[in-house]
Amino acid sequence: MRIRSVFDYGEMRREFENSGIDTKFIPIIWKHLFLFLKEQDSDSEEEWDWQKRVPSLPSSAYSLLLSNFNNNPNPNPLSSSLHSVFHSSDLLTSKLLIKLHNGDFVEAVIMRYDTRLGKYGGKPRPGGLRATLCISSQVGCKMGCNFCATGSMGFKTNLSSGEIVEQLVHASAFAQIRNVVFMGMGEPLNNYSAVVESIRVMTTSPFLLSSKRITLSTVGIIHAIKKLHNDLPGVNLAVSLHAPLQDIRCQIMPAARAFPLHKLMDSLQEYQRNSLQKILIEYIMLDGVNDEEQHAHQLGKLLDRFQVVVNLIPFNPIGTLSQFKPTSEHKVSTFQKILRGTYNIRTTVRKQMGQDISGACGQLVVSNNSPGNTMNPLTDIEDLVI
8 A cells, every 4th residue: 555645735635624624733743743753763663653743633633644644663654764874974965865665765965065155245154054955856767868877767756745855854854954956866847746845845834944945956848947936936946958059968968859958048038037036057067078168158158148157067977877077177167267257157166075975966876885085065056046
């Protein structure tokens, strides 16, 4: 029998309404469960008791939860479980391997940043160490990007909204999560309804994440981009562009054939006109493919009419699956200088995080790994578009 997630708001709401129970109790249930899971002993084997853990609900609510949203004899009613955790050698990155109720696995990555690094408005940033969670929306991915390990898995299944939220629940036991980025396994806009519902849950009690601290990354699903702002106002959009020309995009991102570059740019212009938000452009640097000076000029001209932040991403090796080589630091620097100096486009270089545990950008694929190298505290890239 399928185990349903208590954090799946749609299913919870339907069950409560069908049973004549006020849906105002749902966030109360989440609050008690979330606080318990953050503080529980991971080795606890005590069977979950709804009446003991979530007090003052109507008796009919307890019956409903026990019959529809239970995972006993487990010590909690989550539909997923934390299978294993890998920490980078500098402890700035943690990769969570999460087992779903059907036996599939997904990965989520916690990245710890120092928000005091860099400047905002010409002044040092306030704050301190913060954590961003890179979250998965699918098991595998059908986009087939040639530089991404997840694409080698193929597509298996969409996650439910509750399974997406449960990644945040599991991660919150390790860090105070301030930002969430949908940059893990899967193409979020190919699982549109579940992703939208999960973000709405994350911005309500007990999580209370700010919508401007959530970033949704896509290869460019045009029809979904067109409705994104209306459904998720305030959420940041990141576009995996990776090339300034359609033929190069198709070479490294086969799915780009379905989303012609000129139509994608038109949809982004419409999105920006409606949302009045900056767009984060992700651009992976592949040696000899898209990293020459001419490509920088082509990209600058392509983005000239937009308010964007370009994030240049060093290519992370994916073992024998890799057909590309990383761009040299000198070429990355030259590329950045052209975008900044000639086209006045804000351009950053993403620092490597979690490469030693295969938790870096493009490396997420279900496997077992062990720690290795070290890194320094970084500026939180999700602050760039604010």
